[in-house]
Amino acid sequence: MHTYEERMRAVELYIKLGKRVRATIRELGYPTKNTLTGWYREYERRQDLPMGSAPRPPKFSEAQKQVALEHYASHGRCISWTMRALGYPGRATLTAWVREAFPETKTVSTGTRGPGDHSASVKQAAVVGLYCRKESAEALAKKVGVSRPTLYAWKNQFLSAEAPATMRRKKSAALDSEIEELERQRAALQRDIRELQIEHDLLKTASELIKKDLGDDLQSLSNREKTMLIVALKNQYRPSALLMRLRLARSSYFYHRARITLEDKYLPVRRAMVDIFESNHRCYGYRRLAASLTRYSISISEKVVRRLMKQEALAVPKPKRRRYSSYLGEISPAPENIINRDFQASAPNEKWLTDITEFHIRAGKVYLSPIIDCFDGMVISWAIGTKSDAGLANTMLDAALETIADSEERPIIHSDRGGHYRWPGWLERVNAAGIIRSMSRKASSQDNAACEGFFGRLKTEFFYPRNWRAFTIAQFIDAVDAYIRWYNETRIKMSLGGRSPIEYRKSLGLMP
Numbered sequence: 001m002h003t004y005e006e007r008m009r010a011v012e013l014y015i016k017l018g019k020r021v022r023a024t025i026r027e028l029g030y031p032t033k034n035t036l037t038g039w040y041r042e043y044e045r046r047q048d049l050p051m052g053s054a055p056r057p058p059k060f061s062e063a064q065k066q067v068a069l070e071h072y073a074s075h076g077r078c079i080s081w082t083m084r085a086l087g088y089p090g091r092a093t094l095t096a097w098v099r100e101a102f103p104e105t106k107t108v109s110t111g112t113r114g115p116g117d118h119s120a121s122v123k124q125a126a127v128v129g130l131y132c133r134k135e136s137a138e139a140l141a142k143k144v145g146v147s148r149p150t151l152y153a154w155k156n157q158f159l160s161a162e163a164p165a166t167m168r169r170k171k172s173a174a175l176d177s178e179i180e181e182l183e184r185q186r187a188a189l190q191r192d193i194r195e196l197q198i199e200h201d202l203l204k205t206a207s208e209l210i211k212k213d214l215g216d217d218l219q220s221l222s223n224r225e226k227t228m229l230i231v232a233l234k235n236q237y238r239p240s241a242l243l244m245r246l247r248l249a250r251s252s253y254f255y256h257r258a259r260i261t262l263e264d265k266y267l268p269v270r271r272a273m274v275d276i277f278e279s280n281h282r283c284y285g286y287r288r289l290a291a292s293l294t295r296y297s298i299s300i301s302e303k304v305v306r307r308l309m310k311q312e313a314l315a316v317p318k319p320k321r322r323r324y325s326s327y328l329g330e331i332s333p334a335p336e337n338i339i340n341r342d343f344q345a346s347a348p349n350e351k352w353l354t355d356i357t358e359f360h361i362r363a364g365k366v367y368l369s370p371i372i373d374c375f376d377g378m379v380i381s382w383a384i385g386t387k388s389d390a391g392l393a394n395t396m397l398d399a400a401l402e403t404i405a406d407s408e409e410r411p412i413i414h415s416d417r418g419g420h421y422r423w424p425g426w427l428e429r430v431n432a433a434g435i436i437r438s439m440s441r442k443a444s445s446q447d448n449a450a451c452e453g454f455f456g457r458l459k460t461e462f463f464y465p466r467n468w469r470a471f472t473i474a475q476f477i478d479a480v481d482a483y484i485r486w487y488n489e490t491r492i493k494m495s496l497g498g499r500s501p502i503e504y505r506k507s508l509g510l511m512p
Helices: 004-016 021-028 033-046 062-074 079-086 091-101 120-132 137-144 148-159 173-210 223-233 239-246 250-261 267-279 286-294 302-311 390-402 424-433 445-463 473-489 501-507
Strands: 351-354 357-361 364-373 379-385 412-415 436-439
Touching: 004 021, 004 033, 021 033, 062 079, 062 091, 079 091, 120 137, 120 148, 137 148, 173 223, 173 239, 223 239, 223 250, 239 250, 267 286, 267 302, 286 302, 351 390, 351 445, 357 445, 357 473, 364 390, 364 445, 364 473, 379 390, 379 473, 390 424, 412 445, 445 473, 473 501
Parallel strands: 351 412, 412 436
Antiparallel strands: 351 364, 357 364, 364 379
């Protein structure tokens, strides 16, 4: 209920806004449209609004109430029978009177049957009259002395609940047309759902069978791949629907289906390729895969290898550009760039390259400092730690010097201008071993391209494709160490005739 002040404020604002109902309600937040117009009419008639609503007189007198209660108490205490006999009051009102007058009564009977029992013949005649439709169900119920629900309960008793409805009226022409339109819309929606389901299953099957993430573009598939999808789904959908959805000619479908059913002559090659690819950090391209297959006495062209790699979804990860820099400024004189981008060597331990790279994992940062031999790209020595300090570079150098301790070889060791290669500890070790120093020019990573290339291959093949979240620092260091050993012993290089660096040296008789 709204107070007198709220009603007057609403009427005054309504008049002020030019009798615009929506604007007034939007401004005040109350009342409803009909209430506001009613207030205005009352105000216009009386030039004021009543201070409050007067209480309504009771609808039924006390005498009528007592008559109803006496009838209820003396005629089986039935609400429905009392209402029909007296013609008043409503069910809710009579129920409230009964509960007030007879508080000891836990439940109030609202049954529709009168004081006497209805025989089976009366019930059957009522059901027959319901089906004949000579009069309305309401009129028939009053004639028999029961309610409409009781009449239908008798119908279910005689004819079972599964009997068809009896009160359906003949549909009008407008209703028929509306139903037909709804049926057409339902059929159209079912067709759309069917099309969407076909497209969903095609994309899902392409992802599982052909191992391709197509987005929403099915037309980028080859005719052979489309045929594979149709063969996989032909038991769920009609081939004609799939052909139409994939825009594939029937002749192309039958041609490729016949070829697919033939025995795959490259099946052993596919299995061997997958095994080689998975066992070598998924980093072999088609050239190294073709070279590896020759070791299994499988000789096929690189073109076939590329095609089979595409069909088996053997994709080499692409490199990412991220470079660690250890340059601290010109803290000591830099030696001459003797290498001068000439990374060819005629013998081992003739030219060495070194640098430091950084790995950033969830557990922290890890640094790798290797020495690369220009003769065959072999990693002569390496050190891995959590600090990029002089100790890391010195440890790597000491391990490399041990490999030439008993020989007269004095390689050139080339590095960038990082501070690790200009501290006294590094200089003392180099001078004591008689090694010749060489340094890249300032801000010129190309002068140490062979070492940078090793870092790029290491991160592309080993670091970037994997998830290192669960690895500790120690576990990651072990993994890097294992990769470098695999790099030296197993990973083939096409420039070495499809052999690893250690295999290449053994073929030349340089290693036992």
